[in-house]
Structure formats: structure tokens, C-alpha cells
Amino acid sequence: MAYENELHLAQLAVQRATLLTRRVYAAKSKGTLSKSDASPVTIGDFGAQALIIAAIKHAFPSDEVVGEEDADDLRTNEALRSQIWELVQEATLDDAEAEAVLGGPIKDVDGMLTALDAGRSAGGAKGRIWALDPIDGTKGFLRGGQYAVCLALMVDGEVVVGVLGCPNLPVDDKERLDTSIGADQTDAEGKGVLFSAVLGHGATSRPLTRGALAEGTTIKMKPLEDITQATFCESVEAGHSSHGDQAAIAGKLGITKESVRMDSQAKYASIARGAGDLYLRLPISKTYQEKIWDHAAGVVIVGEAGGTVTDAWGKKLDFSIGRTLSGNKGVVAAPKAIHPEVLKVVIEVLSSK
Ligand SMILES: Nc1ncnc2c1ncn2[C@@H]1O[C@H](COP(=O)(O)O)[C@@H](O)[C@H]1OP(=O)(O)O
Numbered sequence: 279m280a281y282e283n284e285l286h287l288a289q290l291a292v293q294r295a296t297l298l299t300r301r302v303y304a305a306k307s308k309g310t311l312s313k314s315d316a317s318p319v320t321i322g323d324f325g326a327q328a329l330i331i332a333a334i335k336h337a338f339p340s341d342e343v344v345g346e347e348d349a350d351d352l353r354t355n356e357a358l359r360s361q362i363w364e365l366v367q368e369a370t371l372d373d374a375e376a377e378a379v380l381g382g383p384i385k386d387v388d389g390m391l392t393a394l395d396a397g398r399s400a401g402g403a404k405g406r407i408w409a410l411d412p413i414d415g416t417k418g419f420l421r422g423g424q425y426a427v428c429l430a431l432m433v434d435g436e437v438v439v440g441v442l443g444c445p446n447l448p449v450d451d452k453e454r455l456d457t458s459i460g461a462d463q464t465d466a467e468g469k470g471v472l473f474s475a476v477l478g479h480g481a482t483s484r485p486l487t488r489g490a491l492a493e494g495t496t497i498k499m500k501p502l503e504d505i506t507q508a509t510f511c512e513s514v515e516a517g518h519s520s521h522g523d524q525a526a527i528a529g530k531l532g533i534t535k536e537s538v539r540m541d542s543q544a545k546y547a548s549i550a551r552g553a554g555d556l557y558l559r560l561p562i563s564k565t566y567q568e569k570i571w572d573h574a575a576g577v578v579i580v581g582e583a584g585g586t587v588t589d590a591w592g593k594k595l596d597f598s599i600g601r602t603l604s605g606n607k608g609v610v611a612a613p614k615a616i617h618p619e620v621l622k623v624v625i626e627v628l629s630s631k
């Protein structure tokens with residue numbers, strides 16, 4: 279299979295980093311996250327980004343990375359730096375082979391800072407560039423709801439590999455799909471899902487483990503014969519997409535079920551495995567540009583599970599422009615067969631404003 283080594287590296291790197299974020303949340307819940315006064319999101323973000331970039335640079339030294347964070351804050355904040363260094367050192371997988379693929383633990387503090395700083399790529403249309411969001415859905419992370427550790431590889435501007443670590447999604451998609459799953463979160467095994475896809479080679483999911491990867495299962499979007507029976511996903515945050523426009527679109531499509539609101543790219547993952555059908559993200563701000571790391575992994579996973587993802591005007595999401603999706607507005611994700619019908623209504627609603 280194409281990109282087999284990249285996929286394996288990405289899966290293990292995301293798994294190791296996701297476990298770190300879960301440990302941060304557990305420490306926050308227990309009140310033992312006291313060393314610096316930084317928010318748990320900041321701590322998790324830095325730790326996860328350092329771990330993932332260190333692994334990428336070990337395996338593919340000349341690849342670039344577009345990451346959300348850099349090391350500036352850590353260079354000036356000693357308490358934060360040592361807290362994150364401690365966490366990063368402890369974050370090893372329980373499997374020597376997996377650790378060897380990742381290059382083992384980061385060697386020293388400088389190595390951690392160098393890894394963080396390697397996320398400054400400007401992106402673009404040429405070469406191999408990874409897009410990384412160490413904690414997507416920060417609000418979800420803080421409320422013990424959905425969040426995701428997101429990593430994708432783009433080659434010449436096209437997303438070819440995507441991996442999402444969703445530690446608070448139920449392993450069994452028949453379980454309820456809501457946002458109150460992580461309230462009693464620990465870093466114990468038995469919760470969470472790792473999703474992945476390679477362009478042209480399908481999408482899979484597997485339970486999140488602490489060691490070697492669990493066996494993967496192919497995922498597919500739910501075949502939807504009657505659009506009025508659809509379940510649509512949207513952001514929890516009303517400031518991130520227009521709940522009003524999305525309700526109007528659902529109404530025009532004859533959808534009567536209430537939307538499922540969740541944070542992060544867990545929405546892409548959920549519809550890809552058939553726990554929901556549509557994802558609507560209608561722009562609310564005229565100026566906000568979506569970031570590539572907020573969509574790259576989710577888009578290839580939905581595409582490989584039988585879906586189509588475009589922006590709100592039907593354009594393909596263009597990951598080749600730089601760090602943002604400056605050529606696009608909004609997101610419409612749906613099973614291939616019904617995407618045109620959904621898009622028609624989206625455009626009607628947007629045009630009538
Ligand atoms: N005005 C906005 N419109 C759309 N997305 C936004 C906006 N402001 C922030 N975001 C991004 O939405 C993502 C979360 O989306 P969701 O609501 O689906 O969980 C975050 O990565 C967040 O970026 P940031 O992390 O820079 O705040």
C-alpha cells in the first residue's frame with residue numbers, strides 16, 4: 279500500500295500523544311496539575327506537538343510540519359517548560375517496537391524545543407508537509423467532551439494520509455454519541471478510538487491502546503436512502519459555525535432529528551463510521567479563515583469512507599495555499615450520493631441571506 283510507513287508512524291505518534299493529553303486531563307480532574315499556572319490545554323498542546331513532531335523528524339527528517347504551536351512560550355517560562363518536559367518523558371508506549379518506530383523518547387529539553395519549533399512551515403503546494411493540531415476542540419477537552427489529536431500528510435498540496443485520535447469517543451459506535459462522555463476520564467485503557475485513512479486505500483478505526491496498535495476495522499459511511507432520516511453534526515460553539523443557517527438547511531431537507539453537537543474533528547470521524555450522516559459548518563465570521571490542521575485528517579477519512587467534503591459553495595477544500603484554507607468558506611460533508619442534494623440547499627440558504 280502507498281504511504282504505509284507514513285501511516286504507521288502517524289498512527290503510533292498520534293496514539294502516544296493522545297495518551298499524553300488524556301493524562302493531562304486526568305491530572306486536571308484530580309487537581310494534581312499544579313506545577314505551572316498554564317491551562318491544561320496549553321500543557322497538552324505543547325506536549326502532544328513535541329512528541330508528534332519529534333517522531334516525524336526521526337522517521338522523515340526532511341518533511342515539513344505545519345503545527346499550531348511553537349516553542350517561544352516555553353523558552354521564557356521555566357515552570358511550564360519543566361512541567362511539559364516531565365510529561366513528555368513519561369509518555370512512552372508500552373511496546374518497544376512501537377517506540378523504536380517513533381525514535382524512542384525525546385533525548386533532552388533542547389530536543390523538545392527543537393521539535394516544537396519545527397512546526398513553523400508555511401505550508402504550500404510543493405513537497406511533503408504534515409498538518410498537525412495537537413488538541414483540536416480545546417473547549418471539548420476542557421469540558422471532558424470530544425476533542426481530537428489530528429495529523430495529516432499532504433504531498434504537493436493533496437492530503438494523502440490522515441489520522442485522528444479521539445480519546446473520548448466510544449469504541450462501539452452504537453453507544454450514545456454525545457458530549458458528556460469524558461466526565462470521569464482517566465488514562466486507563468478501554469476508551470477512545472484511533473481513525474486513519476490513506477488516499478485511495480480506505481479508512482479504518484481501531485480502539486486506542488497503550489502499546490502496539492489494535493487491529494483495524496474498515497469504516498464506511500451509513501448508506502442513507504431517505505435524507506429526512508439523517509442525523510447532522512455541528513459544532514458546540516455557536517461562534518464557530520452558524521447554528522441558525524444549519525437548522526434552516528436541515529429544515530429544508532426535511533430533517534427532523536435534532537443535531538448532534540460535538541467539538542473537534544470527532545465530527546468527521548463520527549460520520550465516517552456511520553454514527554451520524556452529515557457535518558455542516560456554515561461560516562459565521564466573514565473574515566475567519568479555517569486552518570488546514572482543523573480539517574486535513576478529517577477530510578481524507580470521510581472521503582475514504584465514501585463521503586464527499588466541499589466548502590459551502592461546493593468547492594473542494596484547497597490545502598495547497600498555506601496554513602489556512604483561504605480559498606474556501608465553510609464545510610459540507612455528506613455521503614457521496616446525497617452530497618449534491620445537501621449542497622443545493624446549503625447554497626439556497628446562503629444565497630437568500
Ligand atoms: N470564528 C471561527 N469560525 C470557525 N472556526 C473557528 C473560529 N474560531 C476558532 N475556530 C476553530 O474551530 C476549531 C474547533 O472547531 P469545533 O467547533 O468544530 O470544535 C478550533 O480549531 C478553532 O480554532 P482555534 O483553536 O484557533 O480557536
Ligand SMILES: [Mg+2]
Binds near residue numbers: 413414415571
Ligand atoms: Mg483545532
